[in-house]
Amino acid sequence: MIDIHEQQQRYWQLLHQPxxxxxxxxxxxxxxxxxxxxDFLNWPELNLEQMLAFIALQQQGFIPNLARFSQVWFPFRxxxxxxxxxxxxxxxxxxxPFLEDDxxxxxxxxxxxxxxxxxxxxPLLSQRESLPTINPNLMIFHWSRCGxxxxxxxxxxxxxxxxxxxxxxxxxxMHHDAWPSSLTPQLVDLCLRLQGRLRPDECELVIKWNAWxxxxxxxxxxxxxxxxxxxxxxxxxxxLASHQxxxxxxxxxxxxxxxxxxxxxxxxxxxxxxxDVFRMGVLHGFTQQTAALYQSSRCILMDYQQLNALKPSILxxxxxxxxxxxxxxxxQHHWRFDVKRQGxxxxxxxxxxxxLLNESQTISWxxxxxxxxxxxxxxxxxKNHDAS
Numbered sequence: 358m359i360d361i362h363e364q365q366q367r368y369w370q371l372l373h374q375p376x377x378x379x380x381x382x383x384x385x386x387x388x389x390x391x392x393x394x395x396d397f398l399n400w401p402e403l404n405l406e407q408m409l410a411f412i413a414l415q416q417q418g419f420i421p422n423l424a425r426f427s428q429v430w431f432p433f434r435x436x437x438x439x440x441x442x443x444x445x446x447x448x449x450x451x452x453x454p455f456l457e458d459d460x461x462x463x464x465x466x467x468x469x470x471x472x473x474x475x476x477x478x479x480p481l482l483s484q485r486e487s488l489p490t491i492n493p494n495l496m497i498f499h500w501s502r503c504g505x506x507x508x509x510x511x512x513x514x515x516x517x518x519x520x521x522x523x524x525x526x527x528x529x530x531m532h533h534d535a536w537p538s539s540l541t542p543q544l545v546d547l548c549l550r551l552q553g554r555l556r557p558d559e560c561e562l563v564i565k566w567n568a569w570x571x572x573x574x575x576x577x578x579x580x581x582x583x584x585x586x587x588x589x590x591x592x593x594x595x596x597l598a599s600h601q602x603x604x605x606x607x608x609x610x611x612x613x614x615x616x617x618x619x620x621x622x623x624x625x626x627x628x629x630x631x632x633d634v635f636r637m638g639v640l641h642g643f644t645q646q647t648a649a650l651y652q653s654s655r656c657i658l659m660d661y662q663q664l665n666a667l668k669p670s671i672l673x674x675x676x677x678x679x680x681x682x683x684x685x686x687x688x689q690h691h692w693r694f695d696v697k698r699q700g701x702x703x704x705x706x707x708x709x710x711x712x713l714l715n716e717s718q719t720i721s722w723x724x725x726x727x728x729x730x731x732x733x734x735x736x737x738x739x740k741n742h743d744a745s
Contacts, residue, residue, distance in 0.1 A: 363399070364398045364399070364400055364411065365415065367397060367398045367399060368398060368411075368412075368415055369415075369419075369421075371397050371398070372421065372426065372430070372472070372474065373421065373422060373425045373426055375428050375429050377397055378429050378446060378468065379429075379448060380393055381393055381394070381467070381468045381472075382446060382448055382466055382467075382468045384467050384468070386467075387405060387467065390467045390468075390471065391403060391404065391405050391408055394408055398411075408471070409471070412471060412472060416474070416475055419474060419475075419476055420476060420477075420480055420481070421474070421476065422484075423481060423484040423487060423488055423551070424484070424487045424488060427488065427551050427554055429446050429447070429448070430444040430445070430446055430447075430474060431444060431445050431446070431447040431460075431463065431551070431552065432444055432526055432548060432551050432552060433445050433460045433463075433525075433526055434525070434526060435478070435525075435526050435529040435530050435533070436475075437529065437533050437535070439477070440477060440478050440479060440533075440535070441475050441476060441477050441478060442475065442476060442478050442526065442548075443473060443474070443475050444473070444474045444475070444476070445460060445463045445464050445469050445473075446463065446466070446468050446469055446472075447459070447463045448463075449462070449463070450556070451513070451519060451520060451521070452513050453513075453522075454506050454509070454510045454513075454522060455506070455522050455523055456521055456522050456523060456524050456525075456552075457523070457525065478530070478544060478547075479540075479544075481547060482540075482543055482544065482547060485543065485546065485547045485550065488547075488550040488551065488554065489550065489554060489555070490550065491546075491549055491550055491553045491554075491555075491562055491581075492562070492581065492583055492584070493549075493553070493562045493563065493564045493581050493584040494518075494561045494562055494563060494584065494585060494678070495512070495563045495564070495584065495585045495586075495587060495676065495678070496563075496564045496565075496566065496577065496581065496584045496585070496586050496587070497509055497563070497564070497565040497566065497586075497587050497588075497589065498566055498570070498571045498574060498586070498587070498588045498589070498647075498650070498656070499565070499566075499568055499571075499588065499589040499590070500568055500571075500589070500590050500591060500596060500640065500643045500647075501568040501596065501599075501600075501607065501608075502591060502595070502596050502599040502600070503589040503590055503591040503596070503661050503664075504589055504591075504661050504664040504665065505565055505589050506522070506565075507664075507692065508565075508587070508589070508664070508672070509522045509563060509565040510522070510691070511669065511672075511688050511691055511692070512561075512563045514684070514687045514688065514691060515561070515680075515684060516558065517558065517559055517560045517561055518559065518560075518561040518562070518563060519553060519555055519556070519559045519561065519562050519563070520562075520563045520564075520565070521549075521552055521553055521562070521563070521564045521565070522565045523565055523566065523567045524548070524549075524552055524564075524566075524567075525567070526548055526552065527545055527548045527549060527552070527566075527570075528566070528567045528569070528570055530544050530545060530548055531544075531545050531570065531573055531576075532569070532573075541576070542576055542579070542580055545576070545577075545580065546580055549564070564584075567606075567607070568607050568643070569606075569607045571588075571643055571646045571647065571650075572642070572646055574586075574646065574649075574650050578653070578655055585657070585676060585677070585678075586650070586655050586656040586657065587656065587657050587659065587676065588647055588650055588651070588656045588657070588658050588659070589659055589660075589661065589664065590643070590644075590647060590658070590659075590660055590661070590729070590732060591660065591661035591662075592660075592661070592662075592729065593637070593640050593722075593725050593726065593729055595661070596640060597633070597636055597637070597640070600636060607639055608635075608636050608639060634721045637721040637722060637724075637725045638721065640725055640729075641721075641724060641725045641728055644725070644728035644729055644731075644732060645728070647732060648728075648731070648732060651732070651735065657675060657676070658732070658735070658736060659675075659736075660733065660736060663736070668689070669685055669688035669689055669691075669692060670685050670688075673685070673688075
């Protein structure tokens with residue numbers, strides 16, 4: 358006779374035991390996985406159907422001991438309707454250009470297929486202080502298509518550095534307006550303590566935010582006042598051309614409510630909304646946020662053309678991040694390749710020829726161009742000062 362209560366206790370203990378979970382992670386076939394589960398649960402007759410039914414019943418009301426649970430389980434998705442988060446087992450070092458790619462790899466194994474914990478987010482706040490604090494060495498903000506992936510992936514080459522590149526979990530929690538504004542910073546910090554928890558061989562943390570997270574820079578800088586901050590921008594013409602080829606989420610309506618600086622869509626309130634003008638409005642929002650961030654004296658501002666001409670050793674000097682000769686060599690080799698197309702040499706895109714703009718687009722374009730050129734002025738002054 359099976360004592361289900363005993364099996365439940367064994368199951369929750371199992372989810373907090375890295376060594377046992379690693380054995381499940383290494384299981385090569387379903388039969389081996391079920392046999393391991395039968396052993397861990399002390400359930401000799403356990404079969405696949407019973408295991409699946411049993412696991413499905415364990416989801417409700419699960420509140421893990423985060424200090425141990427997060428040694429293996431990694432939160433990766435936020436469910437806005439239920440305010441819950443999903444977890445995936447991560448045993449390998451984060452190394453891909455985007456965090457979502459690492460998560461996709463982690464979800465391929467049998468362990469991640471059979472055991473998929475979900476927990477409500479808010480009840481976990483009481484355990485936030487039990488987790489190691491995080492102090493990001495560098496936070497990267499950007500307008501998208503500005504070279505941020507090259508910079509963040511360069512730090513991934515450093516074996517002691519953990520890189521969180523565009524965490525959708527943190528972004529979705531941060532922008533969910535159902536949370537009280539006083540609670541949001543604590544929730545974001547909780548998510549980052551979980552995702553940015555350093556492994557024994559890691560001692561630095563780099564966070565590259567999603568483009569639309571630029572709107573949240575005041576809160577993030579208040580949370581992590583000792584973090585160095587890099588903000589990357591690029592000529593709007595080139596960004597728009599890139600998004601015409603393949604549009605990012607924030608250029609398809611994702612950030613309508615994030616930026617209060619959207620340009621007027623048209624001169625006539627009765628005219629049809631225009632996608633190009635909307636995208637210009639998003640970029641105009643980026644320019645306004647970047648200007649405020651730069652004026653706060655808390656960020657290093659860099660244009661794509663500057664980054665494109667930099668040597669890795671110069672960038673490390675600018676960031677005050679000393680690198681060994683071996684690391685510099687790795688960076689130099691890395692910078693020759695397209696980080697988004699593995700194995701391909703990097704070839705700069707030739708900007709597309711400007712298409713004809715109607716009158717309302719021309720107004721929006723001029724406002725955007727003026728805002729961008731104003732941001733270039735302090736960079737030009739700094740360059741002249743350095744040259745003298």
